Amino acid sequence: MNVSHEVAKQGVAIFGATGSIGVNTLDVIARHPDQFKVVALAAHRNVSQLKAQCVQFKPTFAALVDPTAARQLKEELAGLGLSTQVLSGAAALDELAGHPDVDCVMAAIVGAAGLSSTLTAARCGKRVLLANKESLVMSGDLFMQAVHEGGAQLIPIDSEHNAIFQCLPADGKPIDHSRKGVKRLLLTASGGPFLRKSVAELGAVTPDEACAHPRWKMGRKISVDSATMMNKGLELIEASLLFGLPASKIDVVVHPQSIVHSMVEYLDGSVLAQLGNPDMRTPIAYGLSWPDRVSAGVESLDLVRAGSLEFEAPDETRFPCLRLARQAAEAGRSYPAVLNAANEIAVDAFLNGRLGFMGIASLVEKILGVHTASQVETLEQVMAVDLWARSEAERELGRVRITACGAAV
Ligand code: NAD
Ligand code: MG
Numbered sequence: 001m002n003v004s005h006e007v008a009k010q011g012v013a014i015f016g017a018t019g020s021i022g023v024n025t026l027d028v029i030a031r032h033p034d035q036f037k038v039v040a041l042a043a044h045r046n047v048s049q050l051k052a053q054c055v056q057f058k059p060t061f062a063a064l065v066d067p068t069a070a071r072q073l074k075e076e077l078a079g080l081g082l083s084t085q086v087l088s089g090a091a092a093l094d095e096l097a098g099h100p101d102v103d104c105v106m107a108a109i110v111g112a113a114g115l116s117s118t119l120t121a122a123r124c125g126k127r128v129l130l131a132n133k134e135s136l137v138m139s140g141d142l143f144m145q146a147v148h149e150g151g152a153q154l155i156p157i158d159s160e161h162n163a164i165f166q167c168l169p170a171d172g173k174p175i176d177h178s179r180k181g182v183k184r185l186l187l188t189a190s191g192g193p194f195l196r197k198s199v200a201e202l203g204a205v206t207p208d209e210a211c212a213h214p215r216w217k218m219g220r221k222i223s224v225d226s227a228t229m230m231n232k233g234l235e236l237i238e239a240s241l242l243f244g245l246p247a248s249k250i251d252v253v254v255h256p257q258s259i260v261h262s263m264v265e266y267l268d269g270s271v272l273a274q275l276g277n278p279d280m281r282t283p284i285a286y287g288l289s290w291p292d293r294v295s296a297g298v299e300s301l302d303l304v305r306a307g308s309l310e311f312e313a314p315d316e317t318r319f320p321c322l323r324l325a326r327q328a329a330e331a332g333r334s335y336p337a338v339l340n341a342a343n344e345i346a347v348d349a350f351l352n353g354r355l356g357f358m359g360i361a362s363l364v365e366k367i368l369g370v371h372t373a374s375q376v377e378t379l380e381q382v383m384a385v386d387l388w389a390r391s392e393a394e395r396e397l398g399r400v401r402i403t404a405c406g407a408a409v
Contacts, residue, residue: 013040016108045069063087093117098124122146129287131157138337162283163261163274186263188255215258233325247329341389342367
């Protein structure tokens with residue numbers, strides 16, 4: 001084995017390895033075994049999928065947060081003669097995020113469960129590939145400060161933010177808060193599967209219909225967020241934090257074809273856009289290889305076949321989550337964390353048949369309405385706000401039966 005060649009490889013840890021982003025990340029890595037080495041794979045409790053990934057990529061570590069699942073994985077890998085060390089519990093994620101063999105962390109756990117490990121990776125100065133937008137939305141400036149103080153390289157993986165990152169000046173810095181010349185950001189939104197539905201029709205949609213996104217194949221939580229457009233709301237907050245611009249300088253434009261992934265408008269009138277087929281392997285490959293580029297297995301964009309690219313204004317009456325997120329972004333402090341936590345509870349309730357589709361926005365609005373703003377300068381403060389909003393939302397769900405069309409009875 002050529003030792004010097006081995007040293008040059010980037011050690012990658014993938015948190016949320018069994019999810020949509022995790023699988024796409026492994027697909028890109030498999031194309032470049034000379035450049036990337038999988039050091040750690042972590043997920044919640046999917047033994048069979050993580051086992052198959054361990055067999056293929058032979059990571060040094062594998063972690064399952066669920067202890068029973070971790071025990072089973074350990075036995076099965078030992079049975080196969082694999083030397084992968086199996087860890088369990090949420091603390092294992094933090095341990096791996098800061099491990100010296102890990103250069104790059106793919107933060108692709110869904111929801112608040114990803115916060116601690118993503119924050120640890122930032123504090124330990126890793127290259128942080130941020131897919132888990134919820135962790136940034138809830139911790140805000142605290143997270144950006146950890147990136148700064150830890151000397152981390154923060155590269156957005158969300159396709160819109162990765163597009164903006166690509167359209168900003170290539171000055172060798174991933175994120176520059178004092179970047180000059182930017183007038184505004186234009187976040188594109190596909191509009192989700194219900195773009196043309198009326199409020200009455202939206203009241204009757206099912207979880208499976210909400211998860212059938214016309215352009216992107218994603219996990220169920222983000223699919224529902226795309227259907228309510230809360231995803232775009234979370235992305236608005238994400239963009240504001242990542243690029244250091246107020247929400248008033250970030251516009252959302254609906255673009256059903258999902259080919260223009262977002263745009264940056266400069267003071268001189270130039271608008272730079274990043275285009276490509278809707279395939280998450282493009283932003284993932286860019287994050288892994290930045291500032292270079294590697295192939296990602298993505299089909300070439302055929303603009304002639306695409307035919308036309310359309311743009312329209314979002315409708316905040318049918319999709320009130322976008323308005324709620326903008327209000328939370330403008331109010332700042334603990335509001336984004338409350339928005340995120342209430343939304344996680346609401347989406348879960350919708351997916352489990354406890355809440356109608358329009359009830360998601362109603363519940364989030366209700367919790368935001370009863371919240372008294374507080375500071376979120378420490379992880380403990382963030383967690384306390386998150387817990388408060390979750391319990392309030394759960395209490396509200398129990399107290400008020402919300403009908404399929406979202407009206408409280
Ligand atoms: P997914 O549901 O497909 O996968 C989620 C992953 O998180 C799984 O590996 C699961 O095991 C893990 N996980 C869930 N709960 C956990 C817990 N408590 N502890 C540890 N691990 C846990 O989701 P996804 O679509 O891959 O999305 C992941 C993240 O990336 C989300 O934050 C999402 O918003 C973001 N994102 C996804 C896409 C996409 O195209 N899928 C695009 C942009 C951003
Ligand atoms: Mg996105």
